[in-house]
């Protein structure tokens with residue numbers, strides 16, 4: 414049990430969360446190494462060892478720190494980056510460039526150049542102009558790079574509109590229209606600067622149903638067949654993206670195999686049918702590896718009870734360290750960590766300290782009526798897209814990240830200071 418209550422206090426991966434809050438300060442992101450490792454173990458057992466020629470590329474946008482990248486390396490994972498900044502973090506962590514894949518709908522020429530210089534494993538081409546940029550950079554440097562095309566499979570997944578990415582009306586990917594896709598494929602096959610491997614899709618995030626994935630596999634395999642027929646070219650790699658759902662409140666996380674087994678079966682059957690060798694298959698989970706491994710600790714400050722209307726419990730963080738409730742109306746659960754055994758007999762709205770009415774972390778949540786200023790409030794499942802989306806709105810510093818494992822804790826990212834925040838500020842000479 415990663416989370417347990419002992420003597421009225423919440424413990425996380427063996428650590429007393431109240432002691433963590435006092436030792437490292439609040440707000441504080443806490444990441445359980447044990448939980449992350451368990452997810453990697455599941456992936457190794459049910460995907461990597463079960464099927465030959467497969468890879469897992471952790472989508473590090475979910476939680477990107479040098480320590481996390483190092484953990485991926487130690488566990489034999491590849492990673493997926495979407496910016497020069499993520500790529501730089503990975504390289505600074507000593508991650509091998511050839512095990513990195515580069516996604517993104519508007520990669521900057523400077524980012525592509527950086528990727529080519531490092532000798533990146535793959536670029537997932539995500540638009541009709543990108544190949545021009547890649548070719549000209551490779552031509553200039555006398556290098557080649559492996560590419561896949563990210564396609565929009567035209568499937569609609571059942572999730573928040575902002576995290577659907579596979580429907581036709583999307584900024585991501587190349588539409589599956591023949592007159593658009595095939596000239597691109599032909600060009601890539603013939604290009605001396607790129608090695609065309611195959612196709613990539615990502616249908617969306619926080620998904621609990623495998624049917625959109627299976628529909629996307631059907632769509633992509635039809636194109637694998639067409640590429641073979643039209644160009645005599647056997648696609649060598651298919652990337653199925655990420656998006657596997659996690660538990661925030663009432664959801665039930667499905668095992669990876671619920672998604673990957675039927676997809677692998679479909680791909681295999683298709684390849685046998687059209688008599689081509691099984692391609693390499695890659696998945697790119699992000700959230701499902703780190704979300705449940707994280708929690709955020711806050712200190713409760715002011716409490717405002719508006720009789721008959723609402724009771725607001727303010728904490729010392731908010732949308733700056735977790736923008737998801739404001740951005741996607743995401744739901745979370747939490748508990749007063751130092752009064753964890755008390756009855757949850759009070760309906761409150763947990764809000765942050767930013768100057769926005771929308772800075773609400775959890776609306777209408779049952780907690781103990783004994784909550785008061787100075788208590789520690791823990792919000793669960795904040796490991797994904799929390800720290801990685803953190804911002805300095807109102808010039809609140811970005812919290813520290815602590816990694817915990819079996820009762821031990823260690824700093825992973827130190828708390829940002831006010832001086833860090835203004836380090837780039839320069840007063841224009843005309844104002845002095």
Ligand SMILES: Cc1ncc(COP(=O)(O)O)c(C=O)c1O
Nearest residue numbers: 472615618655656697698699700
């Ligand atoms: C291309 C791609 N791969 C992987 C992911 C990771 O998705 P998730 O964190 O939901 O697993 C994303 C998320 O946006 C993505 O765009």
